Amino acid sequence: MCKIGVVGAGVIGVGVAQKFAQYGHEVTIIDVSNRILEEARESIIKNIKFFNMFNRDKMVNKEEVISKINFTTNYSELLKAEFIIENVPEIAQVKKEVYEKLDTVASSECIYLVNTSCISITKIASYTKRKDKVIGTHFMNPVPVKRAVEVIKGYHTSTETIEKVEKLLSGIEIEVIIVNDLPGFVSNRVSHVFMNEAAYTVQDNVASPEKVDLIFKKCFEHKLGPLETADLIGLDTVVNSLDILYESYQDSKFRCCPLLRKMVDAGLLGRKSGKGFYEY
Known part of the structure; x- marks a missing residue:
């Protein structure tokens, strides 16, 4: 050992x-x-x-x-x-x-x-x-x-x-x-685009968090939707990671959704704080 x-x-x-x-x-x-x-x-x-x-x-x-x-x-x-x-x-x-x-x-x-x-x-x-x-x-x-x-x-x-x-x-x-080795590697270069764009759909009143996640779980058979995943990771961690990806690649697809940043400023960090896109 x-x-x-x-x-x-x-x-x-x-x-x-x-x-x-x-x-x-x-x-x-x-x-x-x-x-x-x-x-x-x-x-x-x-x-x-x-x-x-x-x-x-x-x-x-x-x-x-x-x-x-x-x-x-x-x-x-x-x-x-x-x-x-x-x-x-x-x-x-x-x-x-x-x-x-x-x-x-x-x-x-x-x-x-x-x-x-x-x-x-x-x-x-x-x-x-x-x-x-x-x-x-x-x-x-x-x-x-x-x-x-x-x-x-x-x-x-x-x-x-x-x-x-x-x-x-x-x-x-x-x-x-x-x-x-490149910033974000595979998992976060892909997953953070999902989570960020999912937050934009909520911000733009396209759908509620529940409906966004249901589409991924029911249609794509994911175990968790992107917003549930963001809450699990911690919205502060998601925002920090998006900032690193944006700084590294200077690509607008990684520009952090204003709603995510606002939620972090409000202390709505997801599971770790008891409330994010959902209440825990």
């Missing part, structure tokens, strides 16, 4: 920590305050209960999982981590500060897995002293039940790094789908 570091105890970070701990790995999860970490602990316990409700054949012992996770604000506790998975917000300067800090504590052999939805892996690798050991791993929500992950090869990512990450992820029953 490996020692895994997880930086960022948001929705995805919590899911990543839970997933690796369920398979017996020792996990250290870091965030800026004990309050956030306590909320993360409570979220993991709640998520395990939810997981067990729908996976009777693979019941998880929550005490065993929690015992595998060290909750801390101290980066020095990542000293022995073999892999560090970064999950901080989609803001380049924030990520830059995190990687500069990681380079002062992580072992020289440690591999960085960048959980970003849009920012170039090559750009993030430029913040470190180990460009060959930086690779994108775009985990998606809810992480504990996903069976595949979009893995992004940066310009400097080595073959050895790819092989080690493939082995690590296959060990927790996640299939690796490798793509090349």
Whole structure:
């Protein structure tokens, strides 16, 4: 089993920590305050209960999982981590500060897995002293039940790094789908156009959120509609990602819908705030 570091105890970070701990790995999860970490602990316990409700054949012992996770604000506790998975917000300067800090504590052999939805892996690798050991791993929500992950090869990512990450992820029953590095990769270059345009149809009174999503679920047989997906991801994250895509490509198709930005300004972030396009 490996020692895994997880930086960022948001929705995805919590899911990543839970997933690796369920398979017996020792996990250290870091965030800026004990309050956030306590909320993360409570979220993991709640998520395990939810997981067990729908996976009777693979019941998880929550005490065993929690015992595998060290909750801390101290980066020095990542000293022995073999892999560090970064999950901080989609803001380049924030990520830059995190990687500069990681380079002062992580072992020289440690591999960085960048959980970003849009920012170039090559750009993030430029913040470190180990460009060959930086690779994108775009985990998606809810992480504990996903069976595949979009893995992004940066310009400097080595073959050895790819092989080690493939082995690590296959060990927790996640299939690796490798793509090349351009902002947004595959998933978000496509999905964010869907979500953004869906928001425009609501803004322009073409249809209600419910009807927009029903068309995708009933006609295209998607499990979730684009606006339900946006609420799940977090509208603030969607807006940040669209801004990165627009800045990267200067293509009007990525220009953020004013309704999305207005909702974020109003604190309507989706599931995380209790209300977005829907109430939770």
